[in-house]
Amino acid sequence: MPICANCRHRWSFRETLRAMYTLKPTMTCPNCKQEQHLTSASRKRGAFMPFLILIPMLLNVFFEMNWLTLIGGMLLVAVVFNLVYPRLIEVTNEEEPIW
Numbered sequence: 001m002p003i004c005a006n007c008r009h010r011w012s013f014r015e016t017l018r019a020m021y022t023l024k025p026t027m028t029c030p031n032c033k034q035e036q037h038l039t040s041a042s043r044k045r046g047a048f049m050p051f052l053i054l055i056p057m058l059l060n061v062f063f064e065m066n067w068l069t070l071i072g073g074m075l076l077v078a079v080v081f082n083l084v085y086p087r088l089i090e091v092t093n094e095e096e097p098i099w
């Protein structure tokens with residue numbers, strides 16, 4: 001879970017999830033209201049994660065799954081992503097270049 005670089009507040013799971021799904025590139029600390037930027041490592045992980053949703057589709061190529069299993073697999077990946085990714089987020093005060 002991210003820890004605010006400004007006030008050292010450890011974000012709760014719910015606060016992190018809410019901040020993840022805004023259109024802003026920054027995340028606002030729920031404690032001190034300071035804008036926080038994702039670290040470049042966090043952004044790289046975040047850019048890679050959505051590709052996990054393709055795994056059930058890839059498996060479908062090799063094992064003929066019915067559409068219900070396929071949709072269920074994609075939903076499962078989406079749920080796991082939302083449970084895991086907020087725990088991997090780190091934030092800083094300064095914006096870092098991604099590479």
Ligand SMILES: [Zn+2]
Pocket residue numbers: 004005006007008009029030031032033034
């Ligand atoms: Zn803060």
